[in-house]
Amino acid sequence: MLIKKHQYLAFILPAVFFILLIIVIPFLIGIYYSFTDSNGLRSSFIGWKNFEVLFQDSTFLQSFWLTVKFSFVSVILINLVGLVFALIVTRHNNRLTKSLRTIFFMPNLIGGILLGFIWQFIFTSAFQAIAAAFHLDFFKGWLSNSSTGFWGIVILFVWQMSGYIMLIYISFLNAIPKNTIQAAVLDGAKATQIFFFIKLPQLAPAFTISLFLTLASSFKLYEQNLALTNGGPYRSTEMISMYIYNTAFVNFQQGYAQAAGIILFLCVTIVSFIQLALSRKREG
Template sequence: MNNENKVENIDLPFVNHQKSTKITNSVSLMKNRKLRKAGLFALFVGPVFLAFSMIVLIPFFTGVYYAFTDWNGITGAVNWVGLDNFKYLFTEDKQFQASFLLTMKYTFVAIVLTNLIGFGLAILVTQMLKTRNILRTVFFLPNLIGGLLLGFIWQFIFIKGFSSIGQLTGISLFNLPWLGDANTGFWGIVIVSVWQGAGYIMLIYLAALQNVPQDIVEAAKIDGANRWQILRHITMPMVAPAVTICLFLTIASSFKVFDVNLALTNGGPFKSTEMLALNIYTEAFVNNRYGLGEAKALIFFLVVAAITVIQVTITKKKEIES
């Protein structure tokens, strides 16, 4: 018995040492794996994050700082003014308020028309037409043209083309001062923006429509459902995720409209068609009131962010319900 106890006492420390060595090795292996994963993550994500920080994050937070200053964008004198810029915008800057209301009106109209026309075009090109591939290309082509170039092209159409058609046909619609009046100028911007964006929205709706199961549609037709009932009760619930995406894209693009506004009317006549993005640009880079322009941009960002979050939340709930 004594000899057996001696053997056990001799072997026990050796076994414990082996166990501790294995545990230490496994811990070191886990640490090495984590370090390797962290290194690979930094290798692949690091350059992208650095570029994102240089292009987006740093300018954003710098702009937030300048929104509380009176910097003119040229000199090195930067004075902290606190909330004075925001007080001025909400109490004295009538042009900012008018541009904000005009942008809200334009955004609502552009969202509705762009989505309705885009969805209608998507339904059209899903029909069994021989020219459907050509139509897809034709409808999408305006989206490939830059906003400034598109604006100058349509400026020529509104001024020269419409007046020539009006003289030949005598139709009063073509004789309107399309870019010389506040109301017609507004609708001119809407026409060009919808014409440019509907083709892109069409592609998103087209992809969603092609994923609608045809066996369900055929079963509904056999049960006596008409086209409107199929569209309302089958197609629309199926394409609800696409509606969420399209609404998000059109809200963002409509609020940020700048190039078409600049090329078509440049905010005229007498700033009656000046959208908010153009108003911010004019304030910062034409009037040289960079701090005030950044204050407008910060308000603009918060409003757009709030509206898009609300829109996505509501439409996502509709997706789940449907």
Template sequence: MTGIEFFAGWLNTPETGFWGLIILFVWQMSGYMMLIYISFLNNIPEEILEAADMDGANPLQVFFRIKLPMLMPAFTVTLFLTLSNAFKIYDQNLALTQGGPFNSTQMVAMNIYNEAFGMRKMGYAQAKAVIFLVIIVIISVVQISLTRKKEVSA
């Protein structure tokens, strides 16, 4: 059995197909998120790290008391991008599983598309899309407001 048959069979079961989509999404977003975190880590002022070293802070204290609070804007950005993109996943869903088997891996965006263009229920699909938009906006606003409270500046 080659790797292709293993993964094809893995994506065709209702129990594991959803997890295949999650693994793909995490893999797809991880490089982009790492780039954001590295850029924020590089922008931590060297003077603050030197001052912590002179005060006798160990590496664990430096991480939890200096670097992690300074990385909170990066957490805000990456969490927002990840959540908004996770809700809007369509092309990966179409390419890997096409929503099957038995619509068990059909994400919301694909469901709305199939409702509108597959079943020709444009009004119903539009209502679903508006509700979907409202849910995404509410989740995004709550997430941004919660993570912004923990941000600090240099």
């Protein structure tokens, strides 16, 4: 053993300290909080009451289902667009595909708040102008009702995430040996056959990674939601993260909000374990 015990501790203790202080301890306190009626100042233990009330709270249930619906739609769209982008930019390796890569990825550099403002301008001002110029009612009044608000967040999120997911698909597409594809071409395989019988099976692990990355990030979405619709109109586009934030820091029902936070944690954990099980199964 080259590293002695006290040296080993010196290497790892700072990390242990940060993880315990910032994540583990707050998490444990949080579990306790979720069984109290804390308002930030006083708190007393009330058992499972928060959870019982939560499951009858129509605002919570609505935001929860909205989050599920949002995650479902955006996961499909992001992966579809990301995969198509990856296929486009891996066709050749020239200046055009390189600049396409850059352009597709660029939205991912911008933070959620700024993205929300950019799209708020597009959905309100630019869409209004399109509606007026071409007499298209479709472009009228975006973000002013719950359904255009919902699709607005979806569009924003697809714009932000597709380039990111594209990179994952690219790295798996590039790992496919060139001569496999060349052999298929020599055998007379069509482009569609190459896609479905060679590329698609090789992409299976990329699908698992991308699906769960997008799922986790859409479940936790907050800033885009805040800057684009701020949950409006009438809390109809408020997703679960924003629900937790507003309940805790606007209404000061911290124990109650923490119970919702625990439910969010359980959802993310269940999803992650399903992913782990799936990828183990394939490898095993």
